[in-house]
Every structure is written in C-alpha cells, then in structure tokens.
Amino acid sequence: MDLTATTAELASAAAEAVRLLPGRVLDPVLAGLLLTAEGDEVMLAGSDRERAVRLSCSAAVHTSGRVLVPAKPLAETLRALDVPMVRLVVEGARLAVRTPNARFALPLLDADLHPGAPTAPPLAGTVDGKLLVSALATVAATASRDDALPLFTGVRVRADGDRLLLAASDRYRMALASLPWTPTGGSLDALVPAALLAEIAKQARSTVGLHVDQNRVGVAWGSSVVTTALLDGSFLSENKIVTSTTDTWLSVDADAFAAAVRRVALYADHRGVLKLEVGDNEFRLRGADQQAGEAEETVKADVDGGRTSPSFQSRFLLDALRPFAGGQVRVAIQPGMRATIFSSPDPDNPVDLRYMVAPMRPPATP
C-alpha cells in the first residue's frame, strides 16, 4: 500500500473512527484500523464484532493494498502533523507515515484476523442531521448508563408516518422527541444503544440515513456508516402517556428557572431534593438541609390552575430545563406522584420535545 492524502481529511477520518469505536478493547486486532486503498480513496474500517464503523477519505493511491494498524496511535500521529499532505506507505513490517521532515513507523497487525466492517442493512428513511443532533442531545442523555439494566440504556427509535419518534428513560425521568422524517420504504422500530447515539450526535452532519433489519441498525452520514447490534426488548411506549389529569400549568423563562434551581440546590438535602411551591403569578423553590442551612427563591411565572407543591431532584430539574434554554418552558404538574411534564410552548419548533420528571418525597421541613 502506498498513498498520499490531505492530512486534515485523513486525520479527521481516523479520529472519527477512533471516537465511534468502543474505547477499551483488549484484543489488539480489534483495536486496529483496517485501511483499504483502492481507486481514488482509502477506506477506514473498525469493529469490535458488536459495533462496526466505516469511513472513506479521498487519496492518491500509488499502490493499492489493505493493512491493519493500531487505531489510536495512527489517529494521534495524524492529528499531531502540521503539514498539508501525508504519505502512508508499507515498508517491511511497518506502515510508515511520512512527511518531508519526519517518518513515523507503526507496526502492521494481521489483517486476515480482523472481522472487517459489514455493510449497512437496508435504508428505512432519512432525517435532518441538525434536528437529530438537537433531539439526541436530550433524549440520549436521559437513558440510563447502568449496564445492569440494558433495557434502559437504549433509545427507542420509531418511524410513524412522516415523524421520527425518539424515547428514552432511566425510570426516574423520560424524554420524548418527535421530528420530521422522510421514509423510504421499510418500517423502523428499534432499541438502539444510547451511548452510540450520543457519540453519533457529536459528529453527524447534513442528512442522516437510518438503516435497519432484524438484528442490526445502521446510521449513515457523509462518508461514515456505523452499524451496531440492536438491544432486545421494547418497553417504552410513548402512546401510553396520558396527561389529562394535569391540574397546574406554569409558563416560565427556562433560564431564570434553571438559575434559581442552581442557587437553591446548594442548600438541598442529602438527596438533592427541592420543593416547588406554586403561588399566584410566581412559584417558590425551597431547599433545606440540617448542615447546609436553608434557601428559598421566588420565580415569576404565568400560573394556571390550583396551588400545589411537588418536590424534585434538582439535577433532574436542570436536565429537564436545559433543552428549553433561551426561551419559555411550559410545565404541566399532575397531582400526587404522577410525572411533571416540561414542553415548549412554541408550536413552530420542528423538534417537539417533552421531558417527564417523577416527583420525590418532600424534603424535611426546617
């Protein structure tokens, strides 16, 4: 193999491949990146047998070929270069990364042991990358990180007509998003690992295609394709959420609400719980802890409905308010221990997001 490529382009492809592959792989072969130079491009592929990634990068190929090299050292070397062009050439048992002043020689691994990257399953439809990233920023972050409960580590991705529905929950809160979807045939209803979607959300650009079959899901954008095994099960149903019992509505500036939560949370009890007391045209946040002291702050709001005073984990409130930063948020409080629902009052937002937070037992009164 012998090729010359634009350093920036090749470095960003290698960095993207490293970020999309799982971090800790003990098998050196699976920690490798498979480079295939042919025609006018070089393909970078990696796989840990469960997740696979494939990217291509244009290159002037002098001699075609296929090699396996350690992925991270290659990516770090390319990232550190400050020359416009770089040459990759096999020299004996080494892949040499050459620039006019320097030579970096990586050991070759046995390419025949690598599983390769499978092609993506059939395309189910496409979605605007920017909207998907915005929705995933909230939804993927709401899934549980606890691998002991694999069901809750996934995002349910479901196509319904011309809308794509995303849902995730860690049992204490749930995020639901609906965004425009262009179907291209097959149906889509899959539980996709949230960690992978969160990683994709950092990198996806322009239009994103979703590919799916019985066992695997693929996400494709630009020249990148990531495929992964589906999670088993489908517990989350956004249809079952009924909000007809709401008895109090608040409409409030999301940033002012979040700033007050951050301040009063400094005085929350050991569980981090704050009380929200609804009044007329305002509500009051209260925190109290034997050691830290107590705090209360009043926030102006449009209030519709009865007086109530649910309690919440302060960090869940902050997570619920974050997607509405910079605007108003509508808060629907249901009686008893039913969830409180945060949504945007803006009907023109192409991503319709709802965030549900379960209330907590109130903090001890000081």
Place this chain on the structure above:
Amino acid sequence: MDLTATTAELASAAAEAVRLLPGRVLDPVLAGLLLTAEGDEVMLAGSDRERAVRLSCSAAVHTSGRVLVPAKPLAETLRALDVPMVRLVVEGARLAVRTPNARFALPLLDADLHPGAPTAPPLAGTVDGKLLVSALATVAATASRDDALPLFTGVRVRADGDRLLLAASDRYRMALASLPWTPTGGSLDALVPAALLAEIAKQARSTVGLHVDQNRVGVAWGSSVVTTALLDGSFLSENKIVTSTTDTWLSVDADAFAAAVRRVALYADHRGVLKLEVGDNEFRLRGADQQAGEAEETVKADVDGGRTSPSFQSRFLLDALRPFAGGQVRVAIQPGMRATIFSSPDPDNPVDLRYMVAPMRPPATP
C-alpha cells in the same frame, strides 16, 4: 452584622479566599470564613493555622459585627447570584444572604474558636505582578509535588540588589528566574511552598509586596494578603551553576521544537525518552518502542559546536520549551550527564529565565 455590598466584588473576594486556603480541612471552624464588618468595608479572613489569608471588600455596613460561616457554601452562593447588590444579615443562628427574590441562610459557626488571620511580617520589597506571574508559571511548576521531600516542594525566593531570584527543582530539572526588584529595607532569602505561589500566580495583579520574618512569609497585592510558614532549609544555590563546559549550542524556534517533540513522543519508550541527534544546521529527534514502532523528525536549527546526541524525557523537554513559546530558544548542551540549559536569546526580556534538564540514558536502538 448587617451590610450591603456589590455582589460581584464580594463574590470575587470570597472565591479568592476559598482558592487561597487549603482545600481539604476536616475541622469545620478552619473551613470557615471570618467576616468582620466595620467602617465602610468587610474583611474576609481564613486560616488553617499554617496558611492565612485576608481580603477586604467595600460595603455599606448597617450594623458592624463579626461572624464565622462555612467558606465554600458562602462563596458558591455569592457566585451563583445574578443581582447587582447583596445583603448579608445575621438572623438568629444564621447568616442570611438576601436578594430581592431570595434568601439563603448559612449556619453560624463559633467565631471565637477561629485563630484569625495574623498580620503580615515586615515588607522586604515589591515586584511587578505581571512579571512575577510569568516567572512563577515556570518556576513554581518545576518544584516537586512529592510531600515526602518537603525541600523540593519549595521555591527559593532571594533578593539580590535590584533583582529577585526564584529557583526551584524536583531533582531532574531546575528553573531559575531573575526579575526586577524594588527593595525596601530588609533582606529576603526564603523557601516558600510552591503550591501556594502557583495559586497566587493565578490571582496576583499590579504590584506585589513580599513580607518576611524568621518564620513566616507574606505576599500582598490589592487588598489581599496571604501569609504562610516558611519551609525549612535552603539547598538550592543558583550561584553554583557553572556552564563553562558547554560544547554545543542550538538556536531554534521553540514552537517548532515542541511540536516535533509532541509527535515523536508518541513513539517514545516506556520511560518517555527521546534522543536528540545534533547535525549540521538541524537536529533529529528519535523515538523507538518495541510496541509503538519508531519515529524520527528533523528540526532546522542554528548549530554551534560539536556533534552530540543526548537523550531526554519528552515531558521535561516540553516543560523546558513552554516558557519560550512564540520565539527562539537557546539550548546549551554540556557533555556527558551534565544538564542541558534552555534560555532566551533576547537580552531585553525583563525576566531572565534559565531551565535546566538532566539527560537520561539513551533509548534502546531499534
């Protein structure tokens, strides 16, 4: 106690006090901040018996008084406020932090148990804050962080005529700086904890006064004074450094040198050691590791003297080059295992900095 102050000013004084006090204090009294409101200011004082800090902040004092409250919660509350003015008022067993919409109540601690902050020893002289910060950025970072060797955790601070000399070493490298000094009487030759100087270097502004007596040293700027116990012993003598045996001089762009070190270091052996081979009008950096592969890069330089090829810890090279970033660096290589000296060729720099790095045994040849 009852006072009103500008939120930003009081918040920054409290934050500075918290940063300058040691982080982990088990005794809640020593984790407290002593507030004394009198005249038209409030004094903030803290101490862990070894280190003491004192700051003042202007305030409209309605009722003078003296209270002790938990330092970090006070600083965090003040930092989180977004109103221009804040009122501090004692209410029963609480210090209330009040704004128009909110009340945060901190428990009062027993002020009589607090050691208070002693006044600073006599002034020895003053130094320009900006130059001191620039010199400390390198010198304080070179001291050892290993508390098992307290001697090496200090910076020797010595006044010599109209120059202030700073020196620190962790045994593998040594940094020496000389900067303009305005003496005001007493002599100064003290071993000051580097960790404190590094913290001061983040905050000192304008003119900095150095105060010293037999046991304590004080650093004062603006309305802040920090005093601390001196370290015992004085092993570092910048007079003993003789560099008459230098046989090779390099003059090289510091940034190009550092960038090459960063790249080749990816292929350094397990000790992180690189070889520097001096040639004609250039030198070559080499790294080699059984697992990582090998790398070499050529850097253009003015070379004066014989060929030599010392080896260095790559991270010590990077530390040595950092203060010279953006310009040329002069590298004096002494034969054998004697230190290599990095300095600036610019005679107009008010801070004269020299950085010495001990060579290592060369890496195994690939």
